[in-house]
Amino acid sequence: MSSPANIPPTNTGAQVPFPSLLERLEAYSQQPDFQYQRELALSRFLQPYLSKGQGFTLNPLPAEVELAKLYLYSDYYPNDGHLTLVEQARDEILKHLTDEERIWLDPLRHSFMDLLEIVALGRPGSPNEVRLKSLGDSIEYGITSEDLVQDYQPGQMLLTRLIRRPEYTYFPGIAVGLSHKRGQQVYDYVRELQQEMEAEAGAFELGEWQEFTKRFGHVLIWALGQLRLQWLLEVEEQVHFLTSDHTPYLFCIGIYEHHEAKFFNEMLQDAKEWKPEALEQSIPKSVCGQLAEPSALKVWVHESDTASQEQHTLLSRLTITPTQIFAESDSLDHFNDVKHFLASTFGFSLHFKGELTEPPLHTIPEMDLLTDDAPPLTPFVSKEEEHDRLVQLLELVYLGWAEHPCPALNKCTPRQVAHDADAKSTVAQLINQLEHHDLAFLRTGKHGYDYQALRAHVGLDAK
Numbered sequence: 001m002s003s004p005a006n007i008p009p010t011n012t013g014a015q016v017p018f019p020s021l022l023e024r025l026e027a028y029s030q031q032p033d034f035q036y037q038r039e040l041a042l043s044r045f046l047q048p049y050l051s052k053g054q055g056f057t058l059n060p061l062p063a064e065v066e067l068a069k070l071y072l073y074s075d076y077y078p079n080d081g082h083l084t085l086v087e088q089a090r091d092e093i094l095k096h097l098t099d100e101e102r103i104w105l106d107p108l109r110h111s112f113m114d115l116l117e118i119v120a121l122g123r124p125g126s127p128n129e130v131r132l133k134s135l136g137d138s139i140e141y142g143i144t145s146e147d148l149v150q151d152y153q154p155g156q157m158l159l160t161r162l163i164r165r166p167e168y169t170y171f172p173g174i175a176v177g178l179s180h181k182r183g184q185q186v187y188d189y190v191r192e193l194q195q196e197m198e199a200e201a202g203a204f205e206l207g208e209w210q211e212f213t214k215r216f217g218h219v220l221i222w223a224l225g226q227l228r229l230q231w232l233l234e235v236e237e238q239v240h241f242l243t244s245d246h247t248p249y250l251f252c253i254g255i256y257e258h259h260e261a262k263f264f265n266e267m268l269q270d271a272k273e274w275k276p277e278a279l280e281q282s283i284p285k286s287v288c289g290q291l292a293e294p295s296a297l298k299v300w301v302h303e304s305d306t307a308s309q310e311q312h313t314l315l316s317r318l319t320i321t322p323t324q325i326f327a328e329s330d331s332l333d334h335f336n337d338v339k340h341f342l343a344s345t346f347g348f349s350l351h352f353k354g355e356l357t358e359p360p361l362h363t364i365p366e367m368d369l370l371t372d373d374a375p376p377l378t379p380f381v382s383k384e385e386e387h388d389r390l391v392q393l394l395e396l397v398y399l400g401w402a403e404h405p406c407p408a409l410n411k412c413t414p415r416q417v418a419h420d421a422d423a424k425s426t427v428a429q430l431i432n433q434l435e436h437h438d439l440a441f442l443r444t445g446k447h448g449y450d451y452q453a454l455r456a457h458v459g460l461d462a463k
Helices: 017-029 032-045 062-074 085-090 105-109 146-151 180-201 209-216 218-238 261-269 332-349 383-397 414-418 424-436 439-444 451-458
Strands: 113-123 126-134 140-144 157-161 175-178 252-257 275-277 298-306 311-320 324-329 351-356
Touching: 017 032, 017 062, 017 085, 017 105, 032 062, 032 218, 062 085, 062 105, 062 157, 062 175, 062 218, 085 105, 113 146, 113 180, 113 209, 113 218, 126 146, 157 180, 157 218, 175 180, 180 209, 180 218, 209 218, 252 332, 252 383, 261 298, 261 311, 261 332, 311 332, 324 332, 351 383, 383 439, 414 424, 414 451, 424 451
Parallel strands: none
Antiparallel strands: 113 126, 113 157, 126 140, 157 175, 252 324, 252 351, 275 298, 298 311, 311 324
């Protein structure tokens, strides 16, 4: 392990020319003939954020954008014959570098991305001193930063680029802070990627840590992008939607047609994971009082028993009407389990009509990289939003209903039966029943479909 870099009592004055050098390099990168190379370099560094990953769009953190610029200034070699930005600054004729700026060119050019653990913050006589240790080669550095002392704790990590001079090490004020666990995850990902790259090359030729990160420092940001995406997926998997009444919101919904309600209820009595539930527990009291045939509905629920809390959490619900089954779940995984159960238990007795599996719109908070665990997220879904979603589902279910065989009509289409004078009343009664047991009405107290339009579709003039 090399000895720590020495820090003078103050280096504020020496730091001033460095930002002015960065401004000069930024201006060079913005020149019209260099614009393409600039975009090429930044897109390479920020590659994880250029595409939609597994349904999520990630934006780079402000610090990542600034680190990408430092990569452009110090690491990037143009592929079109241009000089590097450091070389352009050194060869500038019209506007010469000051001597104070020039002494920063080589330290910047030799700098590299690094992942550093905070070893100590402050000490007697030097309250703003920060001790850092590289995860890659265990070299320790000393810097001064009032912001780091105020905002971080020993054990946390920094993804950054230090500017090293013989007399001291300069921190440019740009870093992504990570918890120890998160930093270790980034480091492990990079090491694994390094091994894969070396295996593909057929030799261990990528060098030691400093040489590797100088050439491939962008993979540290790639690893961070993967970490942030994984975090989003973890949060999304743990989202637990609640209704405005603070009850579980079952956003996955499937609707099936049938004509064997008695058989289904008998079969569910023998299913260990399902138990009957009183109608008043699953349907608002105001709605129960308006039901024309409450006894025609049977509700079965599948709950998770959390023994430590002595609670039961609703996972899925089956509502059986004389002609339909409403399958509802709190997640796509649980919903798939319900569909497999229905298919294996009832087979061709059920006729699938449509489903809704997209979760309600919700915002996932920005990831706090200084924490280890994803926080629980419990968005509330209003009655209005719940009703609007059910309207979409019911419009899909009844879009071609008049033209498809119906189990309750002996597999004839509703339109065919409606044109039979002797059987016309059967279709009218069926539509009345669908209206009475409208899923949106059962959940929100407001119908989700215009059943008068459904009557017109099959050729019935009046209710």
